[in-house]
Amino acid sequence: MNLQEAINVLKEKGYKTTGKRKDILEFFSSKDGYRPAKDLIAHLEKKYGAISFDTIYRNLHLYHDLGILEKTDLEGEKHFRLSCSHHHHHHFICRDCGKTKEIEVCPMDTALAELTNYEIDDHKFEIYGRCPSCLNA
């Protein structure tokens, strides 16, 4: 999903497109990895001097509910990135820079065979480590 698509989703659903909402989307569309709220706060404070936590977290949740942002829990902090909605896949996540690489393999189809009579809501397959550019630096 890109910036314009995200704004369209917002408008279609009847949400207002405020300056800060656009700023938040621009922030994530300029990154290609998972980012914690604190990075977003730091970014917006450069422009506005101060920003309400409420604005940050309300919009992060809204975007997540609308499918605009993906979320993952990394060491007690929620991290977000723009959804890559084109197809189902998982991520390698660099623990230094937060950048992600798509992993095409998904083990759910075989795993489901082991889970008859279970209700499945969600699943997570993530690989952690260091990406080539962080290894060289």
Place this chain on the structure above:
Amino acid sequence: MNLQEAINVLKEKGYKTTGKRKDILEFFSSKDGYRPAKDLIAHLEKKYGAISFDTIYRNLHLYHDLGILEKTDLEGEKHFRLSCSHHHHHHFICRDCGKTKEIEVCPMDTALAELTNYEIDDHKFEIYGRCPSCLNA
């Protein structure tokens, strides 16, 4: 890993086996799912009336470092369970009762082919939902 094995690991590494350390291990060996610190605190308070956070978290970290406990991040809370060290596998986790079911399939071998030049430290494959007994209740 069972209670006695865990105590052995503790002794082998030169750590003292105090009453509270045994209590903590007994707590986890009596459960078969991931439990948050707050459940452990509630359990120990029944016996001791009050317990220091320091004792709880210090020992949870120690056990995790020693490989006695496995850890996962669930909605901003760290959850722990006794390691099932016999072989590599993953878990289904019930979001109601916390109980887990082992999943044998692991996609890492195929995923690694997509990650040449990456340093891989860890990976997580978890399936979330509701277990049969919670579905019936």
Place this chain on the structure above:
DNA sequence: CATAAAAGTCGTAATCATTCCTATTTACAA
């Protein structure tokens, strides 16, 4: 046993991410 050093624990304060609250401001439809 006695005992002392090391390791563990206590009680509480501090920290950090996140949530909550009320007053004020803003986007946008009419």
Place this chain on the structure above:
DNA sequence: TTGTAAATAGGAATGATTACGACTTTTATG
């Protein structure tokens, strides 16, 4: 342009976790 529901500000509250100095227990050793 204006009315109003939605959004934001500013800061207090919450909940999990970490930190710390003082005190207590475990365990090795004589």
